[in-house]
Amino acid sequence: MSKAGAELHDRVRSFTDRIGLQTPILLAPMAGACPPSLSIAVIRAGGMGSCGALLMTPEAIGDWADTVRSQAGDAFQMNIWIPGRPPVRDREAEAEVRRFLANWGPEVPPEAGDGTPPDFSAQCAAMLEARPRAISSVMGLYEAGFVKEMKARGILWIAGATTVAEAKAAEAAGADVILAQGMEAGGHRGSFDPDTAGTRIAGTMPLVPAVVNAVDLPVIAAGGIADGRGVAAALVLGASAVAIGTGFLRAPEARIAAAWAAALAATGPDETRLTRAFSGRLGRTVRTAYVEAVESPDTPEPAPYPVQRGLTLGMRTTAAKAGNLDGIQAWAGQSAWLARDMPAGDILRTVWADAQALLPGSA
Ligand SMILES: Cc1cc2nc3c(=O)[nH]c(=O)nc-3n(C[C@H](O)[C@H](O)[C@H](O)COP(=O)(O)O)c2cc1C
Numbered sequence: 001m002s003k004a005g006a007e008l009h010d011r012v013r014s015f016t017d018r019i020g021l022q023t024p025i026l027l028a029p030m031a032g033a034c035p036p037s038l039s040i041a042v043i044r045a046g047g048m049g050s051c052g053a054l055l056m057t058p059e060a061i062g063d064w065a066d067t068v069r070s071q072a073g074d075a076f077q078m079n080i081w082i083p084g085r086p087p088v089r090d091r092e093a094e095a096e097v098r099r100f101l102a103n104w105g106p107e108v109p110p111e112a113g114d115g116t117p118p119d120f121s122a123q124c125a126a127m128l129e130a131r132p133r134a135i136s137s138v139m140g141l142y143e144a145g146f147v148k149e150m151k152a153r154g155i156l157w158i159a160g161a162t163t164v165a166e167a168k169a170a171e172a173a174g175a176d177v178i179l180a181q182g183m184e185a186g187g188h189r190g191s192f193d194p195d196t197a198g199t200r201i202a203g204t205m206p207l208v209p210a211v212v213n214a215v216d217l218p219v220i221a222a223g224g225i226a227d228g229r230g231v232a233a234a235l236v237l238g239a240s241a242v243a244i245g246t247g248f249l250r251a252p253e254a255r256i257a258a259a260w261a262a263a264l265a266a267t268g269p270d271e272t273r274l275t276r277a278f279s280g281r282l283g284r285t286v287r288t289a290y291v292e293a294v295e296s297p298d299t300p301e302p303a304p305y306p307v308q309r310g311l312t313l314g315m316r317t318t319a320a321k322a323g324n325l326d327g328i329q330a331w332a333g334q335s336a337w338l339a340r341d342m343p344a345g346d347i348l349r350t351v352w353a354d355a356q357a358l359l360p361g362s363a
Contacts, residue, residue: 005360008235015177015218015240019133019156020075022046023352025231027344028222028245029079029136030187031055033331036067037253038344039076043068045345046352048133049076050243057118058126065130077158078127082140083120084194087280087304089113096300097311104290105315105327112314113307134158136179137170138190139281147174158220160190163200167211167219177218179243180204180211184224186246186333188283189274194305197282198274205237212238224269226338228354235359246333247351251344259323260286260330267336276301278316278329280308286330290315 012024023046027039031052039049049068053061061078068076098108127135128149135150136158150157151174158177159170167178181190182204191197204223212219218241221234226247234242248254250261263286273287277294280302285291293299302308319327340347356362
């Protein structure tokens with residue numbers, strides 16, 4: 001094997017040994033789409049499970065960890081968004097958004113945007129208590145006190161970054177691992193600054209080697225990776241592991257709405273959209289009539305996060321019940337079309353076997 005090939009294998013093995021995994025594949029954290037069943041299947045197949053805890057109460061975080069640990073062990077991470085600045089409310093602009101949304105779902109009451117997310121400190125305490133192997137951050141960095149608490153418990157900090165500058169800031173703040181999220185990724189972009197989430201964008205292919213060169217930490221690649229070719233490419237680019245989100249969403253254990261799962265299969269690489277239409281923060285979804293209507297110059301700008309999330313709740317709930325794709329928050333990465341309708345464990349095993357066959361040193 002070449003020196004570079006041997007270095008790749010050593011790099012990957014040193015990461016999987018450190019985190020205690022058989023394969024360098026992580027289920028990406030996906031708030032709202034990460035039932036214990038999905039992580040249990042991924043962990044049993046040798047990967048890392050994941051809990052997107054953003055919308056979960058502290059009790060629900062504890063229950064999730066207990067369920068997964070009792071059935072598959074503790075090879076899981078917990079993930080949360082770092083809270084951003086509070087939204088600047090504009091009731092007149094919100095009224096226009098509410099009028100627009102009534103075309104796509106039920107009438108939206110004025111107080112729909114007033115909801116507050118679960119208490120961040122209580123969620124953080126619950127994540128520590130859940131004793132995962134890792135805790136990850138997105139949209140910013142944990143403050144020093146929390147980082148100390150993680151380290152005292154031997155919990156690794158996986159810090160999400162969408163730019164080299166964010167990765168460097170995470171390293172300086174004490175992160176153990178960087179997750180480099182390319183703009184191909186499904187769901188919200190993890191950009192620290194919501195104002196530049198749509199302009200400072202880099203794809204996984206250029207971002208991963210740039211982050212690998214910039215920091216002295218293992219790098220997990222995420223964004224548009226959904227088959228063995230993508231995994232092998234990311235490892236060749238210098239990543240120590242990959243995180244796959246959309247590629248697991250059609251697995252029965254993910255339990256997403258049937259209309260969303262069907263749309264993933266039919267969504268080509270050029271058919272997703274980066275939009276603030278659902279939550280007020282930029283995320284990548286399936287292109288639907290609703291998302292396209294929000295992009296029209298005649299449509300009022302979505303409200304800031306989390307106001308827009310509250311305003312669209314009625315539409316999203318009604319659409320999910322009716323199986324109507326248009327109002328569903330159908331997050332999707334650019335490799336959605338590669339997502340397989342297979343048990344999650346089989347997806348992980350197949351993707352890893354296909355990647356291994358492509359990596360240096362394979363027969
Ligand atoms: C449905 C969905 C929900 C997501 N929720 C979160 C989240 O709560 N926290 C987070 O850090 N990333 C979240 N992401 C982003 C993923 O963790 C990951 O970066 C992304 O899925 C990788 O790209 P891929 O979808 O092309 O595999 C979400 C992605 C999806 C598809």
